[in-house]
Amino acid sequence: MFEEMRKEPFFKEMRYSMHLLGQSYLSIAGLAIILLFVFMAVFTSFIAPYEPNVIDLANTLQPPSLEHLMGTDEYGRDVFSRVIYGTRYAFLEGLLAVSISLTVGTTLGLLSGYRGGMTDEVTMRLMDILLAFPYLVLAICIVSALMKPEGGFFLDPLMSGILAISIVSIPSYARLVRGTVLSVKETEFVEAARANGASSLRIAFVHILPNSLAPIIVEATMSLGTVVISAAGLSFIGLGAQPPTPEWGALIASGRFLLPTYWWCATFPGIMILLFVMGFNLFGDGLRDILDPRLRR
Amino acid sequence: MDLLEVKDLKTYFYTYEGTVKALEGVSFSVGNRKTMGLVGETGCGKSVTALSITRLIPDPPGKIIAGSVLFKKKDLLKVSDEEIRAIRGKDISMIFQEPKSALNPVYTIGDQIAENVLLHDEDLKNLSKKEKKREAWAKSIEALRVVGIAEPERIARSYPHELSGGMCQRSMIALAMVCNPSLLIADEPTTALDVTIQAQILELMKDLIKKFDSSVLLITHNLGVVAETCDDVAVMYAGKIIEKGNVREVFKEPLHPYTKGLMEAIPSVEKRKEALKSIPGSVPNLINPPSGCRFHPRCPYVKEICKEKEPELFDGRVACWLYGGAR
Amino acid sequence: MKLRDYIARRLLLLIPTIIGVTLVTFLLTNLMPGNPVRLLLGERAASPETIAALEAQYGLDRPLYIRYFVYLRNLFMGDLGMAIHTPFPVSTEIMARLPATIELGVTALVLATIVGIAVGIISAVRSNRLSDHVSRVFALTGVSMPVFWLGLMLLLLFYYRLGWLPGMGRLSVSIGLEHITGLHTIDAILTGNLTAFVDAVKHLILPAFCLSWLEMAMIMRITRSSMLEVIRQDYIRTARSKGLRERVVIYRHALRNAMIPTITIVGLSVGALLGGAVLTETVFAWPGIGSFMVESISFKDIPVVLGITVVLAFANIFSNLIVDILYGVLDPRVRYG
Numbered sequence: 039m040f041e042e043m044r045k046e047p048f049f050k051e052m053r054y055s056m057h058l059l060g061q062s063y064l065s066i067a068g069l070a071i072i073l074l075f076v077f078m079a080v081f082t083s084f085i086a087p088y089e090p091n092v093i094d095l096a097n098t099l100q101p102p103s104l105e106h107l108m109g110t111d112e113y114g115r116d117v118f119s120r121v122i123y124g125t126r127y128a129f130l131e132g133l134l135a136v137s138i139s140l141t142v143g144t145t146l147g148l149l150s151g152y153r154g155g156m157t158d159e160v161t162m163r164l165m166d167i168l169l170a171f172p173y174l175v176l177a178i179c180i181v182s183a184l185m186k187p188e189g190g191f192f193l194d195p196l197m198s199g200i201l202a203i204s205i206v207s208i209p210s211y212a213r214l215v216r217g218t219v220l221s222v223k224e225t226e227f228v229e230a231a232r233a234n235g236a237s238s239l240r241i242a243f244v245h246i247l248p249n250s251l252a253p254i255i256v257e258a259t260m261s262l263g264t265v266v267i268s269a270a271g272l273s274f275i276g277l278g279a280q281p282p283t284p285e286w287g288a289l290i291a292s293g294r295f296l297l298p299t300y301w302w303c304a305t306f307p308g309i310m311i312l313l314f315v316m317g318f319n320l321f322g323d324g325l326r327d328i329l330d331p332r333l334r335r
Numbered sequence: 336m337d338l339l340e341v342k343d344l345k346t347y348f349y350t351y352e353g354t355v356k357a358l359e360g361v362s363f364s365v366g367n368r369k370t371m372g373l374v375g376e377t378g379c380g381k382s383v384t385a386l387s388i389t390r391l392i393p394d395p396p397g398k399i400i401a402g403s404v405l406f407k408k409k410d411l412l413k414v415s416d417e418e419i420r421a422i423r424g425k426d427i428s429m430i431f432q433e434p435k436s437a438l439n440p441v442y443t444i445g446d447q448i449a450e451n452v453l454l455h456d457e458d459l460k461n462l463s464k465k466e467k468k469r470e471a472w473a474k475s476i477e478a479l480r481v482v483g484i485a486e487p488e489r490i491a492r493s494y495p496h497e498l499s500g501g502m503c504q505r506s507m508i509a510l511a512m513v514c515n516p517s518l519l520i521a522d523e524p525t526t527a528l529d530v531t532i533q534a535q536i537l538e539l540m541k542d543l544i545k546k547f548d549s550s551v552l553l554i555t556h557n558l559g560v561v562a563e564t565c566d567d568v569a570v571m572y573a574g575k576i577i578e579k580g581n582v583r584e585v586f587k588e589p590l591h592p593y594t595k596g597l598m599e600a601i602p603s604v605e606k607r608k609e610a611l612k613s614i615p616g617s618v619p620n621l622i623n624p625p626s627g628c629r630f631h632p633r634c635p636y637v638k639e640i641c642k643e644k645e646p647e648l649f650d651g652r653v654a655c656w657l658y659g660g661a662r
Numbered sequence: 663m664k665l666r667d668y669i670a671r672r673l674l675l676l677i678p679t680i681i682g683v684t685l686v687t688f689l690l691t692n693l694m695p696g697n698p699v700r701l702l703l704g705e706r707a708a709s710p711e712t713i714a715a716l717e718a719q720y721g722l723d724r725p726l727y728i729r730y731f732v733y734l735r736n737l738f739m740g741d742l743g744m745a746i747h748t749p750f751p752v753s754t755e756i757m758a759r760l761p762a763t764i765e766l767g768v769t770a771l772v773l774a775t776i777v778g779i780a781v782g783i784i785s786a787v788r789s790n791r792l793s794d795h796v797s798r799v800f801a802l803t804g805v806s807m808p809v810f811w812l813g814l815m816l817l818l819l820f821y822y823r824l825g826w827l828p829g830m831g832r833l834s835v836s837i838g839l840e841h842i843t844g845l846h847t848i849d850a851i852l853t854g855n856l857t858a859f860v861d862a863v864k865h866l867i868l869p870a871f872c873l874s875w876l877e878m879a880m881i882m883r884i885t886r887s888s889m890l891e892v893i894r895q896d897y898i899r900t901a902r903s904k905g906l907r908e909r910v911v912i913y914r915h916a917l918r919n920a921m922i923p924t925i926t927i928v929g930l931s932v933g934a935l936l937g938g939a940v941l942t943e944t945v946f947a948w949p950g951i952g953s954f955m956v957e958s959i960s961f962k963d964i965p966v967v968l969g970i971t972v973v974l975a976f977a978n979i980f981s982n983l984i985v986d987i988l989y990g991v992l993d994p995r996v997r998y999g
């Protein structure tokens with residue numbers, strides 16, 4: 039019986055996908071990196087040898103050693119522990135920003151592609167306007183508009199940064215989803231659902247969305263990395279997470295002025311960003327190759 | 336000596352699932368000014384044969400591993416890259432199944448034909464660059480006129496996406512014939528076209544062959560097309576030639592059970608009352624082809640020997656145990 | 663449709679985008695919690711009367727749409743308001759720094775495009791060989807690295823440790839250079855000042871390389887993948903069957919088709935490049951509008967931040983327009999779309 043099941047096209051496809059995934063060492067490496075970071079984010083307090091914000095003025099600016107794997111900063115805080123805690127902020131930024139932009143962007147794209155007409159026209163012009171700004175510049179602009187003139191922010195600065203990045207990431211999802219909806223919309227099973235009297239909303243969410251999932255998943259995976267880079271960029275110029283938050287971008291920003299002598303303060307957080315983003319890029323690349331039937335065989 | 340003699344050609348593809356033995360010892364020849372039809376179901380190796388002749392098999396995954404292709408007494412599988420390039424497009428030209436995708440979308444039809452002229456035409460040798468271009472363009476327009484295009488100047492300046500499929504195929508034929516090749520390889524030239532256009536294109540090809548004294552290797556799955564246009568025919572099954580001969584002979588008295596099956600599968604008015612026949616089963620997988628005669632799992636006349644030993648081409652006509660050896 | 667009509671239509675489509683962009687910056691200035699007067703007053707306390715007087719003075723008591731038209735008119739006359747942390751108009755400040763940004767941005771873009779496309783082609787043509795693997799790792803690192811951290815690492819290595827290249831600014835203090843275009847390398851050539859030219863180029867190397875790595879990586883990836891896609895097409899087989907040399911098949915028949923998606927990425931990457939310029943300029947103390955933007959943020963100088971945003975958005979729109987036109991030139995099919 040199992041023999042027979044193995045011959046089913048679906049299982050054949052699945053097996054082939056697994057084979058491809060297994061053969062692509064790079065995407066496996068990406069997945070491994072991601073899992074490592076998830077592990078670090080969950081078991082932070084077990085892994086980090088020190089509290090991230092405890093000041094130890096007797097041990098400032100120590101170079102990397104067995105005691106402090108990545109050295110200490112100007113307040114004697116353990117860079118390794120701070121970097122490990124930074125993993126949590128990276129996931130917070132990444133997951134929050136991606137889910138906000140994904141939800142809004144997908145909904146807009148779905149409506150736009152399915153309803154067409156004015157809805158489509160207006161939404162897409164709005165997206166064009168957002169895309170007319172350089173990505174990071176618009177994010178900077180939004181966060182600085184949230185600053186109070188007398189100093190400080192109207193919203194928690196970390197959240198302002200995430201919000202800004204979410205807004206500027208919306209158009210790529212909206213465009214992507216609209217495109218796939220347009221191609222799925224005319225297929226026979228959607229025609230069939232329409233003929234059976236399903237409501238537009240139902241067709242859009244129940245029939246069209248699941249069939250446009252593959253590219254959305256790939257885009258989301260890849261952008262989880264880029265979002266973290268942008269958020270770090272905002273913190274670097276003082277517009278995201280603020281010190282002493284052990285967010286990677288903020289760590290690099292404060293380590294910047296300790297170069298060149300105390301190089302470890304800025305170097306290690308950057309390596310973490312590099313690895314984190316690379317993990318998602320590798321895995322996303324592999325996913326795309328597997329989910330895109332055109333690239334198969 | 337025939338213009339083209341293909342002997343024991345073997346082409347394999349090395350893929351994830353295993354080695355696809357696409358051609359397993361194919362031999363046939365195309366005589367001077369003759370039209371040879373190569374017939375078979377999809378996936379039997381017809382197109383691979385066409386591409387192997389001019390060494391256009393994509394490598395990897397494909398590789399020609401054995402055999403010879405004698406063209407005007409030269410073995411095309413042994414000549415240098417430079418020589419084969421000089422032959423492609425000049426002595427042997429090809430037309431393909433999907434005319435629209437076979438033409439480059441970013442260049443005009445005229446440019447694409449002129450490119451061929453500039454590359455191969457000896458008459459242009461002593462001209463200046465500018466004259467060459469002008470001359471090549473003029474020849475392209477002439478070629479388009481010859482294939483029966485009414486406004487060749489306008490078509491020459493058009494891009495492939497602006498033209499219909501039939502028009503694109505005419506342009507492809509003009510491109511193929513512009514250097515007056517001695518052999519034209521046409522790989523399913525009419526399959527992607529409407530029925531009425533198909534007839535026009537076939538008619539056109541017949542005219543041109545006569546006019547230019549070319550030989551043709553016509554690859555098709557359509558027996559009707561073969562009956563109408565070819566002098567000789569070879570039937571392919573699973574990477575092998577299983578029957579060949581003069582068209583009249585083969586159509587009058589098909590020998591191989593597979594050929595018979597193909598003939599019976601053609602619908603006709605006389606036989607309307609009977610149920611249309613089909614060959615049971617499907618084309619075998621070429622990674623693990625059946626033992627013995629590759630057709631035996633589908634053959635109604637299967638004998639013990641068919642499962643064990645591969646038949647040769649008896650009398651150069653048919654590869655089947657019904658007609659040779661153990662008979 | 664002719665190419666000319668296609669370009670005309672592209673130009674027409676710019677109008678709603680420009681209106682939208684200016685509307686966004688206008689609304690950010692006027693509706694956000696810190697309104698302009700509060701911004702102007704900064705940390706000074708003010709009585710309601712002073713605020714009202716200031717609002718009247720700046721026309722802030724008028725209806726929003728009139729204020730938008732005033733804003734738009736001023737914008738097109740080159741008036742972006744007064745800066746807060748410097749005594750000059752925003753436009754004066756921007757104009758003084760624009761050449762530095764142009765010099766850096768254009769150098770990086772040219773570098774990224776040329777190297778990216780060339781390496782992408784080689785990578786595709788020799789796919790799965792060593793050169794392909796090396797360039798893919800290079801590309802992967804490029805898209806995974808924060809540009810400001812890369813800048814810091816380049817500084818650490820080539821400036822602080824090895825001392826090969828200068829790390830800050832555009833020109834050594836000791837070198838005098840006549841100001842003609844504001845682009846130091848060009849000015850040095852125009853005045854025949856070789857020392858200044860070498861010095862300017864040396865200053866340009868690190869920031870330009872830093873800024874271009876990401877774009878280079880993106881362009882390389884898309885060139886490689888679209889090249890691999892194109893090579894499999896039927897018309898490439900046709901080109902080979904004509905007897906063309908492999909080089910000609912690749913460069914004449916494959917490349918032009920593969921460039922169509924690549925051009926799109928080049929266009930999109932200009933936006934990323936402009937954003938990256940803000941960070942790169944900050945790291946290398948490059949005196950352009952990007953580092954000025956960051957400086958203004960720390961002074962909460964919102965008029966300058968928004969002014970620079972408008973300028974960068976226009977630069978982005980303009981480069982996307984060029985890309986669209988190129989697109990029409992390269993691909994006859996889009997002219998009909």
